[in-house]
Amino acid sequence: MAAVKETIETVQKLETYAHGFVTDIETEYAPKGLNADIVRFISAKKNEPQWMLDYRLAAFERWQSMDEPDWAKVHYQKVDYQDLYYYAAPKPKPKLNSLDEVDPELLAVYAKLGIPLKEQEVLAGVATAPKYAVDAVFDSVSVVTTFKDELKKSGVIFCSISEALREHPELVKEYLGSVVPVSDNYFAALNAAVFSDGSFVYVPPGVRCPMELSTYFRINAENTGQFERTLIIADKGAYVSYLEGCTAPMRDENQLHAAVVELVALEDASIKYSTVQNWYPGDAEGKGGIYNFVTKRADCRGARSKVSWTQVETGSAVTWKYPSCILRGDDSVGEFYSIAVTNGMQQADTGTKMIHLGKNTRSRIISKGVSAGKSSNTYRGLVSAHARAGGARNFTQCDSLLIGKTCAAHTVPYVESDTASAQFEHEATTTRLSEDQLFYAMQRGLSQEEAVALLVNGFVREVLQELPMEFAVEAQKLLAISLEGSVG
Amino acid sequence: MLNIENLTVSVDDKTILKGLNLNVPAGEVHAIMGPNGAGKSTLGYTLAGRPNYEVTQGAVDFNGEDLLEKDVHERAAAGLYLSFQYPLEIPGVPAMTFIRTALNAQRKLRGEEEMSAPEFLKTIRDVAKTLKIDMDMLKRPLNVGFSGGEKKRMEVLQMALLQPKFLILDETDSGLDIDALKVVSDGVNALRSDDRGMLVITHYQRLLDHIKPDRIHILVDGRIVHSGGPELALELEAHGYDRYVNEAA
Numbered sequence: 001m002a003a004v005k006e007t008i009e010t011v012q013k014l015e016t017y018a019h020g021f022v023t024d025i026e027t028e029y030a031p032k033g034l035n036a037d038i039v040r041f042i043s044a045k046k047n048e049p050q051w052m053l054d055y056r057l058a059a060f061e062r063w064q065s066m067d068e069p070d071w072a073k074v075h076y077q078k079v080d081y082q083d084l085y086y087y088a089a090p091k092p093k094p095k096l097n098s099l100d101e102v103d104p105e106l107l108a109v110y111a112k113l114g115i116p117l118k119e120q121e122v123l124a125g126v127a128t129a130p131k132y133a134v135d136a137v138f139d140s141v142s143v144v145t146t147f148k149d150e151l152k153k154s155g156v157i158f159c160s161i162s163e164a165l166r167e168h169p170e171l172v173k174e175y176l177g178s179v180v181p182v183s184d185n186y187f188a189a190l191n192a193a194v195f196s197d198g199s200f201v202y203v204p205p206g207v208r209c210p211m212e213l214s215t216y217f218r219i220n221a222e223n224t225g226q227f228e229r230t231l232i233i234a235d236k237g238a239y240v241s242y243l244e245g246c247t248a249p250m251r252d253e254n255q256l257h258a259a260v261v262e263l264v265a266l267e268d269a270s271i272k273y274s275t276v277q278n279w280y281p282g283d284a285e286g287k288g289g290i291y292n293f294v295t296k297r298a299d300c301r302g303a304r305s306k307v308s309w310t311q312v313e314t315g316s317a318v319t320w321k322y323p324s325c326i327l328r329g330d331d332s333v334g335e336f337y338s339i340a341v342t343n344g345m346q347q348a349d350t351g352t353k354m355i356h357l358g359k360n361t362r363s364r365i366i367s368k369g370v371s372a373g374k375s376s377n378t379y380r381g382l383v384s385a386h387a388r389a390g391g392a393r394n395f396t397q398c399d400s401l402l403i404g405k406t407c408a409a410h411t412v413p414y415v416e417s418d419t420a421s422a423q424f425e426h427e428a429t430t431t432r433l434s435e436d437q438l439f440y441a442m443q444r445g446l447s448q449e450e451a452v453a454l455l456v457n458g459f460v461r462e463v464l465q466e467l468p469m470e471f472a473v474e475a476q477k478l479l480a481i482s483l484e485g486s487v488g
Numbered sequence: 489m490l491n492i493e494n495l496t497v498s499v500d501d502k503t504i505l506k507g508l509n510l511n512v513p514a515g516e517v518h519a520i521m522g523p524n525g526a527g528k529s530t531l532g533y534t535l536a537g538r539p540n541y542e543v544t545q546g547a548v549d550f551n552g553e554d555l556l557e558k559d560v561h562e563r564a565a566a567g568l569y570l571s572f573q574y575p576l577e578i579p580g581v582p583a584m585t586f587i588r589t590a591l592n593a594q595r596k597l598r599g600e601e602e603m604s605a606p607e608f609l610k611t612i613r614d615v616a617k618t619l620k621i622d623m624d625m626l627k628r629p630l631n632v633g634f635s636g637g638e639k640k641r642m643e644v645l646q647m648a649l650l651q652p653k654f655l656i657l658d659e660t661d662s663g664l665d666i667d668a669l670k671v672v673s674d675g676v677n678a679l680r681s682d683d684r685g686m687l688v689i690t691h692y693q694r695l696l697d698h699i700k701p702d703r704i705h706i707l708v709d710g711r712i713v714h715s716g717g718p719e720l721a722l723e724l725e726a727h728g729y730d731r732y733v734n735e736a737a
């Protein structure tokens with residue numbers, strides 16, 4: 001019968017994660033394990049100034065005195081930090097004058113990845129490619145940066161952190177760690193000690209960044225922990241939209257990813273940060289897959305500044321992630337739009353923190369959780385208002401959609417207020433994917449999987465609309481892929 | 489075109505259709521009438537392939553193929569359309585998106601080419617106009633917050649776009665105002681053709697004034713107990729189902 005055939009095909013598809021391949025680009029490793037010498041090695045490799053090395057060493061010392069957090073609703077095999085490599089770089093090639101000189105194997109990786117949207121063309125140097133600036137992070141070192149010149153004209157700096165350390169040390173020194181201090185948490189301290197590379201953006205006062213900035217993160221070398229560091233600064237009245245996309249090849253051992261992202265918005269500045277994350281979630285039994293422990297935080301430092309986080313999380317075995325906003329400036333605005341999809345044995349504990357410090361600060365949280373299979377999906381959010389944050393307002397909407405009977409969804413909202421004039425609203429719903437709706441859609445000609453995808457897209461529409469157009473299309477496809485085989 | 493033999497169906501272990509026989513040749517419109525709970529909707533759901541509607545006996549031949557072997561969406565692509573008695577709400581999916589996705593899914597299944605966006609827009613505009621449906625309504629999530637009559641009109645709109653071969657209308661007239669009844673009936677009549685068949689489930693003669701059936705069947709307690717020409721509806725209107733219900737008992 002057709003249904004049986006479809007089931008078999010679905011299972012086969014599940015067994016072969018589309019992005020599960022390993023590329024053979026010669027890798028230069030630091031020796032396995034972590035100690036002060038490894039930290040020195042990384043810093044030396046990158047020709048960093050002394051203050052940067054001191055910063056790393058202090059972070060390493062701090063990290064050694066900290067314990068791994070265990071409060072999130074996720075269970076995973078503890079990471080052996082001495083069994084990881086902390087530095088891996090593609091062998092340095094002569095400076096590239098044009099994209100033709102890019103390692104063809106690397107381009108082949110992008111091709112296989114089916115790098116969403118037109119970035120693939122951008123990387124391939126297609127003349128008609130749309131304007132996206134792609135800072136491709138291949139393992140730990142930025143390999144290609146495009147559109148630099150055009151950005152330069154507008155004064156926007158978009159480069160790797162290592163390059164920023166060389167070319168703009170004063171900016172890095174001023175802002176690095178100013179939003180996520182070394183002491184913030186276990187993974188942030190680890191990242192500060194060993195981060196290998198990442199992206200740096202600076203948008204000067206009054207400048208509207210002329211294009212979407214986009215980065216592809218990719219985890220490649222075996223046993224390589226990924227410690228990306230991203231720092232984005234929008235100076236007074238500036239605007240920038242930044243897209244982060246991720247894919248990782250299949251790997252049998254769990255891989256650790258502990259990134260730190262810091263955003264700084266000065267007076268009247270606005271930052272839009274969008275993420276589509278589809279790392280390998282592990283196989284149907286939960287074996288393999290990425291551990292994603294990332295610290296993302298924005299500081300709305302200036303009055304009337306605004307930061308908007310939008311995330312679509314479909315991958316990783318374990319996700320622990322709370323993009324947050326510190327609403328320091330008066331009248332500043334923080335937004336968090338999230339879609340978190342879990343299937344199979346995936347575990348996600350994600351949400352946001354909105355810390356209202358300034359007067360009349362506003363925040364908005366829309367979280368859509370979709371759980372299928374035997375997965376667990378937790379929204380964990382904190383909204384707090386400082387005594388000085390008179391007139392602070394928050395609206396939170398958390399919706400959960402359950403597919404099947406073996407998954408779990410939890411909502412854990414924390415609210416703290418030290419001012420009587422704060423207004424916090426919270427709404428939450430949990431619904432199960434309706435058999436009747438599925439039947440109705442299928443009666444009109446949709447296969448079961450198409451029907452699930454359509455209904456799920458409907459459920460998350462409010463958040464999808466926050467994504468830049470082409471990213472939204474990609475995200476829709478990802479949702480469909482990650483929910484394959486989730487119904488009967 | 490559609491030939492049902494000895495169809496026996498149970499839902500949650502309760503037998504609802506009990507050996508139903510019915511044959512609708514291409515080009516004909518047959519009406520099914522019968523008291524509440526007789527199994528009329530069950531017949532429609534079973535033909536469409538609703539999960540949990542377990543066929544314990546009987547066979548259904550649709551254009552020479554075994555209908556019951558096919559999945560729900562395959563039946564749809566083969567041209568079977570069920571206009572629901574209670575259309576479902578689809579939150580977050582604009583009516584237009586829903587219909588276009590359905591249309592292209594069917595086409596893909598039949599190995600046809602997708603309809604382009606401009607062509608689709610033109611087609612849906614024309615159909616909406618004849619059914620007196622406002623285009624703005626098609627931008628709203630399908631059926632969410634729609635009135636009872638609006639939902640029924642959306643069922644007919646989808647039908648007109650999907651151009652099915654066999655139509656089952658389950659009380660499509662209930663909830664419609666007098667003007668809408670006319671508009672909807674015109675829409676249905678426009679689909680009448682030599683190669684299409686229709687099964688019209690209704691409680692009221694007034695629909696059959698607009699959509700003239702070739703045959704009328706009376707369904708009582710899971711079986712067709714009586715069949716006749718269009719005049720049967722008038723008789724039922726005058727005397728009710730008592731006679732047939734007593735006979736069946």
Ligand SMILES: Nc1ncnc2c1ncn2[C@@H]1O[C@H](COP(=O)(O)OP(=O)(O)OP(=O)(O)O)[C@@H](O)[C@H]1O
Binds near residue numbers: 522530573
């Ligand atoms: N899940 C179920 N379990 C048990 N009985 C059911 C179930 N679903 C439907 N039934 C029963 O099956 C019978 C037939 O229902 P059906 O909806 O087909 O009737 P109908 O002829 O369409 O009635 P109406 O004219 O009111 O629309 C009813 O008695 C109904 O209660």
Ligand SMILES: [Mg+2]
Binds near residue numbers: 528529
């Ligand atoms: Mg009924």
